[in-house]
Amino acid sequence: MTKPIDTKATNEARRSKPTSKGSPPNTSDLADPEFRQGSGGETHQFSEADPDHQPLTTRNGVTIADNQNTLTAGDRGPQLLEDFVMREKVFHFDHERIPERVVHARGFGARGFFETYESLADITCADLFQRAGEKTEVFVRFSTVAGNKGSGDLARDVRGFATKFYTKTGNWDLVGNNIPVFFIQDAIKFPDLIHAAKPEPDRGFPQAQTAHDNFWDFISLMPESMHMVMWIMSDRAIPRSFRFMEGFGVHTFRFVDAKLNSTFVKFHWKPKYGLQSVLWDEAVKINGADPDFHRRDLWNAIQSGAPAEFELGVQLFDDAFADKFEFDVLDATKLIPEELIPVRPIGRMVLDQTVDNFFAETEQVAFCTQNVVPGIDFTDDPLLQGRNFSYLDTQLKRLGSPNFTHLPVNAPRCPIAHFQQDGHMAFVNPKGRANYEPNSWGAQGGPREDPSRGFKSFPEPVSGTKRRVRPESFADHYSQARQFYRSQAPIEQQHMVDAMVFELSKVDRSAIRERVVASLLNVDEQLAAKVAEGLGITDLPERLPPALEPRDLPNSPALSIVNNGPQKFTGRRIGVLVDAGSDAQILAALRQEADAEGATLALVGPTREGIRDSAGDLLEIAEKLEGGPSVLFDAVAIVLSPAGAGRMAAKFAARSFVADAHHHLKFIAHDAGGSGLLDAAGIDVAKRDAGYSVLDDDASAAAFIAACRALRHWARKPG
Numbered sequence: 001m002t003k004p005i006d007t008k009a010t011n012e013a014r015r016s017k018p019t020s021k022g023s024p025p026n027t028s029d030l031a032d033p034e035f036r037q038g039s040g041g042e043t044h045q046f047s048e049a050d051p052d053h054q055p056l057t058t059r060n061g062v063t064i065a066d067n068q069n070t071l072t073a074g075d076r077g078p079q080l081l082e083d084f085v086m087r088e089k090v091f092h093f094d095h096e097r098i099p100e101r102v103v104h105a106r107g108f109g110a111r112g113f114f115e116t117y118e119s120l121a122d123i124t125c126a127d128l129f130q131r132a133g134e135k136t137e138v139f140v141r142f143s144t145v146a147g148n149k150g151s152g153d154l155a156r157d158v159r160g161f162a163t164k165f166y167t168k169t170g171n172w173d174l175v176g177n178n179i180p181v182f183f184i185q186d187a188i189k190f191p192d193l194i195h196a197a198k199p200e201p202d203r204g205f206p207q208a209q210t211a212h213d214n215f216w217d218f219i220s221l222m223p224e225s226m227h228m229v230m231w232i233m234s235d236r237a238i239p240r241s242f243r244f245m246e247g248f249g250v251h252t253f254r255f256v257d258a259k260l261n262s263t264f265v266k267f268h269w270k271p272k273y274g275l276q277s278v279l280w281d282e283a284v285k286i287n288g289a290d291p292d293f294h295r296r297d298l299w300n301a302i303q304s305g306a307p308a309e310f311e312l313g314v315q316l317f318d319d320a321f322a323d324k325f326e327f328d329v330l331d332a333t334k335l336i337p338e339e340l341i342p343v344r345p346i347g348r349m350v351l352d353q354t355v356d357n358f359f360a361e362t363e364q365v366a367f368c369t370q371n372v373v374p375g376i377d378f379t380d381d382p383l384l385q386g387r388n389f390s391y392l393d394t395q396l397k398r399l400g401s402p403n404f405t406h407l408p409v410n411a412p413r414c415p416i417a418h419f420q421q422d423g424h425m426a427f428v429n430p431k432g433r434a435n436y437e438p439n440s441w442g443a444q445g446g447p448r449e450d451p452s453r454g455f456k457s458f459p460e461p462v463s464g465t466k467r468r469v470r471p472e473s474f475a476d477h478y479s480q481a482r483q484f485y486r487s488q489a490p491i492e493q494q495h496m497v498d499a500m501v502f503e504l505s506k507v508d509r510s511a512i513r514e515r516v517v518a519s520l521l522n523v524d525e526q527l528a529a530k531v532a533e534g535l536g537i538t539d540l541p542e543r544l545p546p547a548l549e550p551r552d553l554p555n556s557p558a559l560s561i562v563n564n565g566p567q568k569f570t571g572r573r574i575g576v577l578v579d580a581g582s583d584a585q586i587l588a589a590l591r592q593e594a595d596a597e598g599a600t601l602a603l604v605g606p607t608r609e610g611i612r613d614s615a616g617d618l619l620e621i622a623e624k625l626e627g628g629p630s631v632l633f634d635a636v637a638i639v640l641s642p643a644g645a646g647r648m649a650a651k652f653a654a655r656s657f658v659a660d661a662h663h664h665l666k667f668i669a670h671d672a673g674g675s676g677l678l679d680a681a682g683i684d685v686a687k688r689d690a691g692y693s694v695l696d697d698d699a700s701a702a703a704f705i706a707a708c709r710a711l712r713h714w715a716r717k718p719g
């Protein structure tokens with residue numbers, strides 16, 4: 001007969017506190033009495049038997065005696081249906097998942113505040129913009145669009161940049177992207193666009209990629225998408241981190257003042273530490289080395305006390321500008337160049353708190369473009385109008401109840417009072433008899449409308465014939481695509497060509513590849529020719545006839561990332577390759593200079609247990625070499641003793657570390673020992689350009705960090 005295992009003894013051990021005599025370790029996290037508090041704030045008394053822990057209970061509050069074994073009839077007998085402890089636990093587990101977002105499934109949220117710079121009372125009555133210094137609580141969710149929840153962060157994709165402002169007059173959701181234009185002009189095309197971009201339905205792949213037939217087939221047949229295609233084929237679609245990208249409201253909105261005067265407005269987020277993107281080869285490798293690279297970056301930054309920060313800016317204009325602007329301001333495939341209407345900063349947003357619970361906040365947050373507050377209004381942009389339907393609808397599907405506004409992350413911070421009632425999970429319920437209006441119950445009759453403070457739409461005169469038509473003013477699909485391409489630095493243009501050649505090389509049908517090239521001929525002939533060359537198309541196809549002949553617009557310097565470098569290294573990370581005996585003085589100088597710049601130093605070494613430097617001090621290693629390739633860093637330094645260099649030179653991962661950094665145009669610093677590893681990786685002195693620094697004293701460490709402010713040594717020809 002089998003002897004039952006004495007789980008009582010194991011449980012006792014699990015519960016017991018560690019003793020100096022080496023008894024089993026306590027499950028340390030659970031030792032924190034706050035750790036298991038319910039989200040409703042309820043706490044349980046510690047059991048007398050175990051003063052360090054709250055008793056484990058069922059959801060009904062019944063204390064559980066045994067969380068290891070199901071109730072059975074006989075030690076080896078069948079499990080009993082009456083075991084509510086086991087059934088409730090598994091039941092709840094079975095229902096843990098809610099539908100992931102149909103787009104923007106993979107996201108990462110953070111909390112913080114928005115601070116208004118100055119009163120905008122002359123242009124909007126929106127309460128959050130009335131008083132200089134006013135702080136408004138915010139929740140932001142960054143995301144990718146095409147991939148599922150588990151996809152890699154470094155997909156070539158648009159990034160979502162959705163902000164919920166919990167204002168005193170209701171929640172305002174600014175649900176934007178990191179690209180200022182969109183693929184389509186009318187919401188009715190959104191399901192087609194997303195179907196085409198997502199994995200193909202018969203095979204379920206490719207995941208989180210537009211590099212496949214369906215996407216490019218759709219694009220080649222939808223000229224209006226070409227402007228946005230330029231953006232997603234550019235470095236904008238592979239940002240270095242959420243902290244280093246812009247955000248845009250995309251549509252034209254309205255600011256409305258107290259007298260119902262309207263001013264058109266486009267919203268912009270500008271990252272405090274400037275824009276930065278990775279190279280495609282880096283993106284591919286980062287996705288392997290750390291698929292959570294973007295979320296980890298934001299998490300680490302906030303946890304280390306360096307919040308992400310963005311400035312909110314607006315482009316303001318009136319009807320006169322809208323009438324004379326060469327494109328329709330209601331067309332979301334167009335932007336207004338910053339050179340034409342400069343972006344006026346109106347406040348800053350600081351994201352300084354990570355979430356307490358990913359599901360409760362990042363997953364359950366429900367953004368709705370319809371969430372505007374008095375002083376902010378929609379325009380007739382057909383994409384925006386369609387979104388106003390879609391977001392509310394999608395939240396019901398995802399969260400399963402019209403009461404999703406009760407969830408803490410979605411609940412307004414201002415008072416709410418209405419006669420809506422019941423529904424699934426109604427846990428914030430009105431009291432009293434009156435649940436309709438008008439009523440004659442006097443003071444007990446509940447809330448009343450307020451014509452003076454209530455939301456009022458801008459009284460836009462509207463007339464027209466009801467029909468399905470795309471306005472003539474939306475017909476120019478290529479001029480701004482051309483403007484974007486031509487406004488890029490040569491290296492950025494090359495990246496766009498490379499991206500298109502890569503993506504189209506994954507397209508099986510040559511007719512689709514050729515149709516894209518035919519469309520590109522409307523954007524820029526050289527671009528089309530280079531893409532054709534990369535694809536091996538020897539005879540350029542006929543140009544796709546455009547609906548409206550594209551025009552040459554003036555270049556917009558603001559559109560380039562490289563030409564607008566931040567000239568700071570703040571918030572960036574240096575990977576320092578070290579081994580036993582690395583020079584303590586050089587490491588100290590590097591650390592000091594990095595600290596002064598607001599950058600971080602991460603040591604990459606042979607083991608996580610740490611190594612002793614030349615002074616005999618134990619150094620904390622952030623990444624074991626094989627798990628910490630140089631793609632994870634913005635710049636690298638190689639600080640090795642001669643013996644250490646010898647050991648490293650024998651390792652493929654160490655040679656790749658420096659070879660990749662070289663190939664990715666990174667700034668590289670090295671000491672005399674580090675030079676040996678560079679030689680071993682094939683980067684001899686002759687190949688070391690101005691992006692290399694020799695570390696031999698404190699001044700050289702300072703010079704290296706100063707050089708890093710350029711972010712990349714673009715002049716390098718890695719060969």
Ligand code: HDE
Nearest residue numbers: 101104141160161162176177182187190250386390391394
């Ligand atoms: Fe979205 N979009 N979208 N979108 N979108 C969603 O709403 C939709 C568009 C954007 O972090 C969905 O809650 C339609 C433009 C972001 O939770 C869904 C159209 C822009 C997020 C939806 C668009 C965006 C979404 C899926 C064309 C930039 C993530 C889950 C008319 C201005 C928000 C959800 C988050 C999410 C519909 C176009 C940005 C299905 C129909 C343009 C940042 O409702």
